[in-house]
Structures are given as structure tokens and as C-alpha cells.
Amino acid sequence: MSLSLRAFDSKGLMTLPTPPASPPTVHIVCPHCQTTNRVAKADLAKATDCGQCHQALFSGQSVAMSETAFDKHLQRDQIPVLVDFWAPWCGPCRLMAPAYEQAAQQLEPQVRVAKVNTEEAKNLGARYNIRSIPTLALFLNGREIARQPGAMGAADIVRWTQSQLAQHR
Numbered sequence: 654m655s656l657s658l659r660a661f662d663s664k665g666l667m668t669l670p671t672p673p674a675s676p677p678t679v680h681i682v683c684p685h686c687q688t689t690n691r692v693a694k695a696d697l698a699k700a701t702d703c704g705q706c707h708q709a710l711f712s713g714q715s716v717a718m719s720e721t722a723f724d725k726h727l728q729r730d731q732i733p734v735l736v737d738f739w740a741p742w743c744g745p746c747r748l749m750a751p752a753y754e755q756a757a758q759q760l761e762p763q764v765r766v767a768k769v770n771t772e773e774a775k776n777l778g779a780r781y782n783i784r785s786i787p788t789l790a791l792f793l794n795g796r797e798i799a800r801q802p803g804a805m806g807a808a809d810i811v812r813w814t815q816s817q818l819a820q821h822r
């Protein structure tokens with residue numbers, strides 16, 4: 654067996670060819686089975702399915718989250734997570750619900766749009782010190798970057814979210 658000496662560097666080590674740069678990816682937690690998917694950034698806008706449960710990662714609708722699901726999204730999602738803290742008995746929350754869905758259509762897939770029912774996920778309301786509902790909160794890499802109490806229209810929700818994110822780029 655003969656090896657070309659040119660394949661060794663001065664320390665006698667083999668040099669491996671540099672691997673081609675892989676396209677940038679983001680971690681997206683599946684809203685159905687909570688599996689973390691690695692998605693090429695270029696593919697985000699396409700209808701991408703979860704590698705585990707094969708359901709769509711984005712549906713243009715808000716995702717109702719339990720405490721466990723919410724924590725997983727905050728820990729692993731590499732896109733911002735917008736949350737509506739609400740409760741079924743809250744009139745302004747119910748009024749804002751259709752506007753929130755319209756905003757979800759516009760914000761996904763750049764933002765994960767979530768809803769947390771503070772009646773069911775009482776710990777979350779306490780942990781994030783939610784004093785009134787509805788309250789919108791915006792998280793980036795697990796950290797809350799902005800919060801806005803009070804009902805808003807769809808256009809205002811989108812504008813508020815995008816302006817907050819613009820300050821954190």
C-alpha cells in the first residue's frame with residue numbers, strides 16, 4: 654500500500670478536506686408531539702412536516718400549550734415565541750381571539766404563536782407574574798423580551814411583535 658506523502662502535513666497527520674458549509678438551520682418544536690425538528694431556514698416558509706409525527710409544523714393558527722409544552726418550546730425553539738395569556742371567563746380575551754388568529758397567519762413561520770389558558774396552566778401565570786389578562790408576552794431564546802397587557806387588534810399585534818423583535822436583532 655503506498656500513500657502519497659503530500660497527504661500528510663508537517664506533523665504527519667492526514668488532512669481532511671473541508672466539508673461544504675451546510676445551510677443555516679433552526680430548531681422548531683413540533684406543536685403536536687413536541688419533538689424538536691431541525692429545519693433549513695430556507696425551508697421555513699414551505700409547508701414543513703414534523704419528522705416524528707408527520708403533521709405540519711405550522712398551520713397559521715395559534716397553538717394551545719400546556720405548561721410542559723410551553724416549557725419545551727421556550728427551551729428549544731430557535732424562533733421567537735409569542736404567547737397570549739388568557740382565560741375562558743375573560744370577555745376581552747374572547748374578543749381578541751379572532752384577531753390573534755389573524756395575527757398568527759401573518760407571523761408564522763417567523764414566530765411561534767401560542768396560547769396559554771391561565772385557568773389550566775395556573776403555574777405559568779404565577780411564574781410569569783401575569784396580573785391581568787389578556788397579556789401578550791414575547792420570548793426569544795427562552796427569555797421574555799416584551800409584554801403587553803390588554804386586548805389588541807390583529808394589525809397591532811403583528812406591528813407590536815415585529816417592532817419588539819426588530820429591537821432584538
Ligand SMILES: [Zn+2]
Pocket residue numbers: 683684685686687688703704705706707708
Ligand atoms: Zn410532531
